[in-house]
Amino acid sequence: MEGLIQTIVLAPFVSVALLFLLRRQLPKSAAAVIGCSAVLVPFLCTVAAFFQFDGTPVTATLTQWMTGSVLNVPFAFRLDQLSLTWTLVVTGIGFLIHVYSVGYMHEDPSFTRFFTYLNLFVGSMLCLVLGDSMVLLFLGWEGVGLCSYLLIGFWFDEEENAKAGQKAFVVNRIGDLGFLVAMVLVFKQFGTLNIADVNAMAAAQAATLDPTLVTWIALALFVGCCGKSAQLPLYTWLPDAMAGPTPVSALIHAATMVTAGIYLVARMSIFFAMSPTASTVVAVVGCATAFFAATIGLRQRDIKKVLAYSTVSQLGYMFLALGIGAYTAGVFHVITHAFFKALLFLGAGSVIHALHHEQDAMRMGGLKKYLPITHKTFLIGSLALAGIAPFAGFFSKDKILGAALYSHGLPQLLGVFGLITALLTAFYTFRLYALVFQGEERFGHGTHGHADHGAHGGHGGGHGHDHAKPHESPLTMTFPLMVLAVLAVLGGALSLPHFAHSDLLGKFLEPIFAPAYAVLGAPHEHTVAQEVGAMLVSLVLAIGGAWFGFSKFSEGPGKQAEHSTKGLPFLLENKWFVDEIYNVLVVGPMRALSHLAGFFDRLVVDGLVNGVAGMVRSAGGWIRMMQNGALHTYALLFILGAAYLAIVLL
Amino acid sequence: MSVFHYYVVAAILFSIGAGGFLLRRNILVMFMSVELMLNAANLCLVAASSSFDLARGSSFALVSIAVAAAEVGVGLAIIIAWFRLRPSVDAGDLQELRG
Numbered sequence: 028m029e030g031l032i033q034t035i036v037l038a039p040f041v042s043v044a045l046l047f048l049l050r051r052q053l054p055k056s057a058a059a060v061i062g063c064s065a066v067l068v069p070f071l072c073t074v075a076a077f078f079q080f081d082g083t084p085v086t087a088t089l090t091q092w093m094t095g096s097v098l099n100v101p102f103a104f105r106l107d108q109l110s111l112t113w114t115l116v117v118t119g120i121g122f123l124i125h126v127y128s129v130g131y132m133h134e135d136p137s138f139t140r141f142f143t144y145l146n147l148f149v150g151s152m153l154c155l156v157l158g159d160s161m162v163l164l165f166l167g168w169e170g171v172g173l174c175s176y177l178l179i180g181f182w183f184d185e186e187e188n189a190k191a192g193q194k195a196f197v198v199n200r201i202g203d204l205g206f207l208v209a210m211v212l213v214f215k216q217f218g219t220l221n222i223a224d225v226n227a228m229a230a231a232q233a234a235t236l237d238p239t240l241v242t243w244i245a246l247a248l249f250v251g252c253c254g255k256s257a258q259l260p261l262y263t264w265l266p267d268a269m270a271g272p273t274p275v276s277a278l279i280h281a282a283t284m285v286t287a288g289i290y291l292v293a294r295m296s297i298f299f300a301m302s303p304t305a306s307t308v309v310a311v312v313g314c315a316t317a318f319f320a321a322t323i324g325l326r327q328r329d330i331k332k333v334l335a336y337s338t339v340s341q342l343g344y345m346f347l348a349l350g351i352g353a354y355t356a357g358v359f360h361v362i363t364h365a366f367f368k369a370l371l372f373l374g375a376g377s378v379i380h381a382l383h384h385e386q387d388a389m390r391m392g393g394l395k396k397y398l399p400i401t402h403k404t405f406l407i408g409s410l411a412l413a414g415i416a417p418f419a420g421f422f423s424k425d426k427i428l429g430a431a432l433y434s435h436g437l438p439q440l441l442g443v444f445g446l447i448t449a450l451l452t453a454f455y456t457f458r459l460y461a462l463v464f465q466g467e468e469r470f471g472h473g474t475h476g477h478a479d480h481g482a483h484g485g486h487g488g489g490h491g492h493d494h495a496k497p498h499e500s501p502l503t504m505t506f507p508l509m510v511l512a513v514l515a516v517l518g519g520a521l522s523l524p525h526f527a528h529s530d531l532l533g534k535f536l537e538p539i540f541a542p543a544y545a546v547l548g549a550p551h552e553h554t555v556a557q558e559v560g561a562m563l564v565s566l567v568l569a570i571g572g573a574w575f576g577f578s579k580f581s582e583g584p585g586k587q588a589e590h591s592t593k594g595l596p597f598l599l600e601n602k603w604f605v606d607e608i609y610n611v612l613v614v615g616p617m618r619a620l621s622h623l624a625g626f627f628d629r630l631v632v633d634g635l636v637n638g639v640a641g642m643v644r645s646a647g648g649w650i651r652m653m654q655n656g657a658l659h660t661y662a663l664l665f666i667l668g669a670a671y672l673a674i675v676l677l
Numbered sequence: 678m679s680v681f682h683y684y685v686v687a688a689i690l691f692s693i694g695a696g697g698f699l700l701r702r703n704i705l706v707m708f709m710s711v712e713l714m715l716n717a718a719n720l721c722l723v724a725a726s727s728s729f730d731l732a733r734g735s736s737f738a739l740v741s742i743a744v745a746a747a748e749v750g751v752g753l754a755i756i757i758a759w760f761r762l763r764p765s766v767d768a769g770d771l772q773e774l775r776g
Contacts, residue, residue, distance in 0.1 A: 655772070656771070656772040656773060657768075657769070657771075657772055658704075658707070658768045658771055659699060659702075659768065659769075662698055662699055662707075663699060666695055666698075666699065
């Protein structure tokens with residue numbers, strides 16, 4: 028078992044070293060094999076570990092890291108129910124996306140570099156998930172942040188992409204500060220950073236711990252989560268992160284890295300359970316983000332931007348679940364979301380690939396004829412995201428909404444907002460689906476493509492690449508789509524509603540959340556009538572939204588082809604101008620401050636340093652005139668000196 | 678003849694040496710001037726030694742002569758080496774060590 032855990036963590040890093048050292052020698056095919064097997068091996072090991080796992084957590088120590096009398100941090104990795112769940116998702120979906128990348132990136136000159144970064148990401152993510160101390164978790168946390176930066180700016184020769192990477196990095200830094208503060212507070216209170224020990228101590232001292240301190244720890248942790256998981260007010264980096272290659276968006280910015288915040292809250296759930304204030308903040312921020320991002324998603328034109336805002340929105344749902352104490356539902360939504368959002372992103376990548384890097388949904392349409400597999404899988408993903416039964420997203424979203432709606436007070440209100448968001452989600456998802464795959468073909472016109480070659484279909488020449496006639500992607504790309512589509516259909520079976528008496532995931536995760544529920548009280552059991560009622564309401568809303576979105580846009584974008592210039596659509600299309608507001612309120616003053624600091628640095632600090640150096644240099648210049656190499660000058664000075672000494676001494 | 682006369686002779690010798698060292702450009706002559714100054718100092722030492730009837734001054738002069746012999750050996754070697762490099766005895770040509 029320990030060997031398995033060690034292999035899981037080490038395999039990606041070994042591959043990173045190999046790919047980096049042999050980057051000039053390895054042909055693309057070898058790099059692809061190494062890169063993919065570096066994720067396949069951990070996946071197989073995780074599956075093996077899953078079947079050997081008997082319910083007791085296993086810790087595998089690799090080596091010592093920091094040893095001391097106060098702080099002891101070994102490189103130790105802990106496999107329990109929660110980390111096992113996450114590891115399965117990360118390595119499983121990670122492998123599929125690696126395979127997809129082989130096809131998607133095959134023409135890229137930096138193919139090997141791409142796989143190096145991707146493997147480094149998987150390694151860091153596994154370190155984050157499996158690390159048994161907060162320090163190791165933080166190491167992984169920063170590692171995935173670094174990889175996110177590197178991969179967003181992967182095509183860094185375009186300034187836009189490099190800037191998006193920087194933005195992600197800087198915004199995440201704000202969140203990381205919160206995490207660090209939480210770590211210091213935890214260490215001050217408990218004297219250790221081992222997560223299992225901290226959780227056990229917190230649960231044991233639940234009655235005596237200072238509630239203010241617990242709230243501060245929980246809130247500081249949540250600040251970190253807001254950065255990493257793109258919640259209000261730190262979500263702005265995620266839509267910009269779409270500048271990276273599409274497999275990156277699928278792996279890092281939809282399925283795995285952005286769920287690190289959910290993981291952290293779930294891992295430290297005891298602190299949130301003990302602090303009603305922090306839980307309320309989590310729920311409100313989550314719900315507000317879900318709603319806010321969904322409104323922006325309504326009017327985006329870029330296929331990846333729609334998906335990005337829907338990711339932000341779905342992450343908001345997960346935090347809503349964690350905030351109202353429905354921890355299992357939150358984790359369940361992470362898993363199903365990983366399935367269908369990775370599927371949607373990869374499908375979008377397939378579309379973009381077929382249309383030669385066209386991302387504007389207004390210039391697509393009618394693609395179902397050309398991309399049959401992509402079309403079917405994308406439709407399944409859309410149904411799952413919209414929350415239509417029996418696809419995976421329906422079950423997880425319904426769990427969250429049910430838990431919210433049948434509670435009292437504020438969570439109930441949040442549940443109503445969640446329902447409205449579900450309606451919006453279904454609408455924009457099917458708006459996107461209709462714009463891309465239905466209606467008449469709108470690509471090939473306009474600025475690029477060959478405007479002069481007339482009909483779309485009847486172009487019989489042997490031109491190889493024909494902009495007017497998209498073709499289905501290769502098997503390396505469609506195979507992951509099909510696997511993910513199956514998962515998006517069946518994923519709901521992991522945790523069926525209560526009346527079906529088949530909550531596999533809930534049973535599996537029970538030991539993880541038992542301490543939190545000991546504080547909160549056992550989760551409220553709903554009656555069958557309540558559950559069915561919630562299901563029907565959310566299903567009606569989802570189908571209604573989906574039908575409305577589909578029917579409105581199945582003929583084409585209509586008025587939305589033009590940019591709107593006033594009113595709500597104008598605000599939505601420009602994302603409520605949040606970026607512009609941030610630029611004025613935060614970025615501008617920071618820039619001014621750094622200009623001032625730069626001025627001070629150049630004038631005063633550099634002035635002092637250079638002044639001292641200049642003085643020494645000119646003094647040296649004067650003195651070196653004595654060393655002119657002429658014997659007679661030396662002799663004269665020598666004799667003058669001797670004469671001076673003689674006069675002084677006598 | 679008092680010890681004062683010896684001092685006068687030594688002073689004259691030293692002045693000739695110092696003047697020669699400063700004013701002449703021939704490196705060999707400069708070298709000889711150094712010897713002259715050295716011997717002026719030795720003369721002072723010996724004269725003072727005998728006038729105070731103390732052996733210390735004379736023995737110090739002996740050490741000084743021995744050191745001067747060594748110095749001549751080294752100095753001449755340097756001059757010869759330099760002369761091989763550049764056939765000139767003009768100290769004005771010796772400017773390579775400018776800082």
